[in-house]
Amino acid sequence: MPPALLTTSLVNTIQIGSLYALMALGITLTFSVMKLPNFAHAEYATAGAYAALIVSLSGALNPLVIMIAAFFVGALSALISHLAVFKPLEGRDVSFYTLILASFAVGLIIRYILFTMADYFNLFDLRIAIPLRVLFRDGYLILSNLFAWVAPTSLVLVFILTLLLNRSPLGREMRALADNINLARVIGIPVERVKNYTWLLVGGLAGVAGALWGLQTAVHPLMGWVAIISVFAAAILGGLSSFSGTILGAYVVAFSENTVILFLNVNYGVDLAYKPAIPFIIIIVVLLFRPQGLTKLIRRAGDLGR
Amino acid sequence: MINIDIGATAISILTLFGIYSLMSISLNLEYGVAGLPNFGKALFISIGAYTAGITYTRLLPLLAGAEAIHPCGPTMGGALQLRSEIMASQPIAGFINFALTLVFAAVIADAVGFAVSYVTLRLKEEWFLALVLLVGGETVRILVRGADDFICSHNGISGVAQPFFFVADPRSRALLFMLLSLALALLAYLCSQRLYHSPFGRMLKGLRENEEVTRGLGKNISLARAQIMAVGSLMAAIGGVLFALNTGFVNTNDFVVNLTLDVWVMVVLGGIGNNRGALLGALLIAIMDRFAQIGAIVLNMGGSEIEFNYVRFIAFGLILLWMLRYRPSGLLPESRLTTDAHDVVRRVIGASK
Numbered sequence: 001m002p003p004a005l006l007t008t009s010l011v012n013t014i015q016i017g018s019l020y021a022l023m024a025l026g027i028t029l030t031f032s033v034m035k036l037p038n039f040a041h042a043e044y045a046t047a048g049a050y051a052a053l054i055v056s057l058s059g060a061l062n063p064l065v066i067m068i069a070a071f072f073v074g075a076l077s078a079l080i081s082h083l084a085v086f087k088p089l090e091g092r093d094v095s096f097y098t099l100i101l102a103s104f105a106v107g108l109i110i111r112y113i114l115f116t117m118a119d120y121f122n123l124f125d126l127r128i129a130i131p132l133r134v135l136f137r138d139g140y141l142i143l144s145n146l147f148a149w150v151a152p153t154s155l156v157l158v159f160i161l162t163l164l165l166n167r168s169p170l171g172r173e174m175r176a177l178a179d180n181i182n183l184a185r186v187i188g189i190p191v192e193r194v195k196n197y198t199w200l201l202v203g204g205l206a207g208v209a210g211a212l213w214g215l216q217t218a219v220h221p222l223m224g225w226v227a228i229i230s231v232f233a234a235a236i237l238g239g240l241s242s243f244s245g246t247i248l249g250a251y252v253v254a255f256s257e258n259t260v261i262l263f264l265n266v267n268y269g270v271d272l273a274y275k276p277a278i279p280f281i282i283i284i285v286v287l288l289f290r291p292q293g294l295t296k297l298i299r300r301a302g303d304l305g306r
Numbered sequence: 307m308i309n310i311d312i313g314a315t316a317i318s319i320l321t322l323f324g325i326y327s328l329m330s331i332s333l334n335l336e337y338g339v340a341g342l343p344n345f346g347k348a349l350f351i352s353i354g355a356y357t358a359g360i361t362y363t364r365l366l367p368l369l370a371g372a373e374a375i376h377p378c379g380p381t382m383g384g385a386l387q388l389r390s391e392i393m394a395s396q397p398i399a400g401f402i403n404f405a406l407t408l409v410f411a412a413v414i415a416d417a418v419g420f421a422v423s424y425v426t427l428r429l430k431e432e433w434f435l436a437l438v439l440l441v442g443g444e445t446v447r448i449l450v451r452g453a454d455d456f457i458c459s460h461n462g463i464s465g466v467a468q469p470f471f472f473v474a475d476p477r478s479r480a481l482l483f484m485l486l487s488l489a490l491a492l493l494a495y496l497c498s499q500r501l502y503h504s505p506f507g508r509m510l511k512g513l514r515e516n517e518e519v520t521r522g523l524g525k526n527i528s529l530a531r532a533q534i535m536a537v538g539s540l541m542a543a544i545g546g547v548l549f550a551l552n553t554g555f556v557n558t559n560d561f562v563v564n565l566t567l568d569v570w571v572m573v574v575l576g577g578i579g580n581n582r583g584a585l586l587g588a589l590l591i592a593i594m595d596r597f598a599q600i601g602a603i604v605l606n607m608g609g610s611e612i613e614f615n616y617v618r619f620i621a622f623g624l625i626l627l628w629m630l631r632y633r634p635s636g637l638l639p640e641s642r643l644t645t646d647a648h649d650v651v652r653r654v655i656g657a658s659k
Binding site for chain 1: 567
């Protein structure tokens with residue numbers, strides 16, 4: 001493989017992998033704390049991306065302002081879906097498949113509300129247009145200020161989230177919920193409040209991930225739905241319980257989707273159209289042969305034990 | 307305003323009803339009766355459609371005594387014309403092809419369903435099956451779309467005509483196809499009712515309620531799962547054949563997760579575990595589908611800016627949430643089943659008091 005192609009794909013791996021990590025951590029958290037595989041998760045990212053796009057179109061081009069708006073919209077849509085849908089269902093002690101189905105329905109509703117809005121205001125495939133500046137150029141490889149935003153922001157957020165989970169009181173309470181919700185309730189942890197905070201956090205991070213995504217490509221109502229399986233693949237590589245495993249999983253998925261497929265394409269002529277199949281294959285292989293994911297390899301304190 | 311042809315609308319609704327019934331009854335058998343969460347319904351439906359795509363392009367010309375033309379690429383137009391001519395002029399070849407399509411689709415779907423059920427044996431948690439099926443369905447779709455020669459990748463195959471294509475009058479042609487799809491749906495309904503009330507059906511319900519107890523009673527639960535997946539997949543694939551013939555078109559883009567969700571909406575709406583509920587759900591969704599299309603046309607002609615097709619999905623999501631929250635057992639809940647043993651027990655308890 002030509003070195004220029006390799007470097008470009010590795011840069012993509014880092015960028016996309018960081019975004020996957022930001023979203024996949026949310027899925028791992030909701031699954032551990034709420035016992036819910038949330039298929040609507042990526043729609044919070046799309047909602048955040050649209051919030052960012054609208055803010056940027058209204059003239060505010062400071063990336064920080066854009067990301068804060070995305071955080072709020074993502075967090076709000078996550079909290080609303082919890083309060084309106086998941087919480088009443090959890091209260092009724094329904095089957096697991098009912099929750100999966102409900103999360104699909106929530107995703108469908110958010111996605112097509114965004115579709116209707118995008119159609120009405122003609123907001124398809126627009127980029128969040130912060131000014132572009134080239135920071136680094138070497139042959140084919142061009143690093144703009146977008147790269148300086150996307151990867152570091154997500155890495156810092158992932159770091160903060162890990163710290164929050166391991167060191168703060170809220171993180172301790174979240175881990176207690178993940179471990180045993182009844183025990184947590186007995187010792188006086190305000191379970192409902194912790195759940196609300198978890199949803200806000202998870203949705204907000206997804207919203208920021210969506211905004212960062214919109215910075216480098218384009219905003220479309222389907223962008224979250226397209227990414228959800230890759231994100232799930234990352235979370236499943238983390239065994240749906242391990243933070244470090246999920247982060248590693250996100251980069252593994254991004255690496256396979258960017259570098260490995262390119263390698264196969266150049267050396268064995270595998271069509272790039274098969275790229276979307278990669279996360280699917282990862283999920284099936286992991287679920288069948290290593291359902292605990294990468295957890296056993298890198299088990300550390302602070303993992304959400306199950 | 308536009309004129310709505312009530313007769314044609316009724317025919318198209320009932321045709322859709324037949325097709326959807328096959329899908330919803332199959333999911334009801336798998337999930338409602340046996341408790342297997344088949345989130346890969348689109349995969350099994352697509353098996354039927356892809357089979358139709360293959361037989362109509364490779365088998366039909368041979369049956370009609372002509373040379374098969376490669377259906378994709380530069381010869382696409384010629385192959386399409388050949389298909390249409392055969393379907394219009396040689397009804398016998400069309401019928402034999404249709405029957406063989408059903409047989410092939412049933413056999414392939416049976417084998418796939420049987421094989422997939424063995425995956426459950428390896429899974430650590432039960433709900434992983436839902437994920438594996440969901441993801442497996444999409445993987446197969448991407449692989450089929452990527453393969454150029456199979457059903458022409460992105461372009462799909464058009465001219466997959468229904469077997470009554472030779473009938474000149476479009477109204478009676480549609481009516482005959484409607485009867486065909488209703489007849490197949492009726493057959494599926496009768497079979498699944500028979501299955502539901504058989505000892506095998508009771509074992510499946512036991513499997514749904516408590517796997518350990520069923521195993522403890524000496525039942526081979528993995529075999530039972532494999533069998534019900536095979537039966538359900540067969541029905542779904544036949545539904546898929548009709549689905550393709552109804553639109554006249556086989557394209558991988560039709561078999562996405564949204565189709566799976568549509569079938570789930572039918573079962574959840576109608577009543578989980580009740581075959582009549584599955585029929586009702588299929589009917590309601592067929593009606594809503596058709597009226598959503600009419601509504602979209604009316605709205606767009608009225609100059610409305612809102613795209614009605616999006617509203618359809620929002621409505622489906624809301625219906626699903628509403629049902630899950632307020633009527634989790636559906637409009638027609640599964641009736642409580644009592645056997646002779648119940649009566650004996652009740653009499654004994656009554657006598658002892």
